[in-house]
Amino acid sequence: MTVTDLRTRLAGMTGEELDLLESKLRAKVWQRKWDRWTPYPWQVAPAKVPTMGWWLQLGGRGTGKTDGCARYMVAHVNGPPCDERVPGGHRMAIVAPTQGDAVEACVNGPSGLKGHDPRVVLRTTAGGTFARWPSGAEAKLFGAHSPDDIERLRAGGNRCLVWMEEVAAQRRLKEALTHSEMGLRLGANPHYIGSTTPKPRTEIIELKGRADVVVTQGRTRDATHLPQAQRDFLVQKYAGTRMEAQELDGVLLEDIEGALWSRTRLDATRVGAVPPLVRIVVSIDPAAKGGDESDEMGIIVVGLGQAYIPDRNGFARRHGYILDDLSGRMSPEECMRKAAQAYHAWKADLVIAEVNNGGDWIGTTLRQIDPTVNYDTVTATRGKATRAEPAAAIFDQLAAHIVNVLPELEEQLVTWVPGDDSPDRLDACVWAITKLMLAPAGNLAAVA
Incomplete structure (x- = not known):
């Protein structure tokens, strides 16, 4: 078929036929990108996350923590429905340090949901800001910075999956965990996924020690998609320091010997x-x-x-x-x-x-x-x-x-x-x- 023939055929289609064609093409593009993705070992989620438990990625800078969680959420949406009563079978939440972070990093960014599934659209309504799929499945976006953020999360509704982005950087993490957990009750296996550079916060240390939290850990030096020169520069600059352990190797440091505060x-x-x-x-x-x-x-x-x-x-x-x-x-x-x-x-x-x-x-x-x-x-x-x-x-x-x-x-x-x-x-x-x-x-x- 020539380009002229194709244009003639497209011109003769109805609006509904064009929408259907666009939907099929988007699905093919998504499937092609999906099949080409090769995860790092620490981006491979457990076969099943325990009910009310976590898959928590601790990683250094550039290790693809956001990327891994975004792919997990897309796979979740395209898997078996958690509740047949809701559109698309899934109602999820994304909680980031601010709602703007959730939009930029988790949805629109190169490692976000759109990077894994171009069919995702971002919509803001009177009820909030949502990432939505053609099936009707949705993820509502929340921040965890101000008291108003926490009040929105308190009224966030029932969810089957909660993605906590940059968990350790959330200013009101304790309240965010409490209120998101209260709404995590949709389907047979509601659970969390989390992505963060680890920091010595009580909630992170407690999570890491829980039996129902599966932890994977990635190091910047092993993130081969980053230029070797960049990795070498960072590792050499911070070698032997706490910065290397925490920010590059994803190690959760607790109380530091010699620190004046604990x-x-x-x-x-x-x-x-x-x-x-x-x-x-x-x-x-x-x-x-x-x-x-x-x-x-x-x-x-x-x-x-x-x-x-x-x-x-x-x-x-x-x-x-x-x-x-x-x-x-x-x-x-x-x-x-x-x-x-x-x-x-x-x-x-x-x-x-x-x-x-x-x-x-x-x-x-x-x-x-x-x-x-x-x-x-x-x-x-x-x-x-x-x-x-x-x-x-x-x-x-x-x-x-x-x-x-x-x-x-x-x-x-x-x-x-x-x-x-x-x-x-x-x-x-x-x-x-x-x-x-x-x-x-x-x-x-x-x-x-």
Whole structure:
């Protein structure tokens, strides 16, 4: 058949016939791509995941964790129906750190659902955002970052499969697990799949130890789809470090020998609500060289409690509360804008910033953005360990608390060992605790 003949035949088809043809062609394209996929060993799911159990992929960067879970979900949709009463036989959920992450990584991205099944369409309705298949099967997309995300998950409906993407990076992981589990009750074998670079969070450690959780683990050095030069560079750069073990080899590190903070201590002192406060500080630890966006800007909000509460030694004192972590990679202007917004949102008393490491730009930029902010500087005259140890001791005395969960900050606290370069979130947290609980009034430099 010539191209002209084909065009003539297509022109003579009805709309319904064209839709049917498109559907058949999409199915052939999908089948061709599906048959060509060769998984890594750690991307091979167990023959059957236990009911209410997990298949959990722990992997280094670039090991295809998202890819493996996306393929699993597509295979699930195209397998036997879990419940004949629902369209397509399947109602699933995807929970990611944010709903945007679920859209970008799990659906639209090169390793997402569309990469494995081009028939998937993304739809946003009054009921939420969904990945849908021609059969009617669907996966609803959720975030796990804000209280509103958790309320949506609470009302998320019954599901037969839940995919938790980047589990360890979910800010409200505990609540996300609780509410997704409540809705995991459709079909004869409802269960989870999970993909994450491991981080020392209580929930991840508990999951790894459960008998109904099947764990597979991949290493960046074995991810042969990545260029060899890139793998060699990463392995050589981080060889022998905790970064290599966690971020490249997918090893779940628990409490680190020599670390000033422990996961057990953070959990023991954690609180779920903000008490009445007498003072609040927004602390900034700038990236090197005044805002290189490849480095993080540390922005931590800490408050001093109003009540005098006995510490571990029975001494009544005001306790410190770590309220928020706004850190990230950003420009100097965005950093100052976030700090000013936090200052007003929390009704803070002061913004403080370290100026040793190229931070002289902070005061100028902050005053340009918001001259109403009360601002002061701190200058380090002692080593980082000398500054951090008294702040860590306050946690040991049960007098400092993280409010809810701040996973990125917590990871830095429990993995940093004196002698290593201290990360920006940790530094900002230490400055704030020092200002509120350790520094004599108006004399920060004396204890810096």
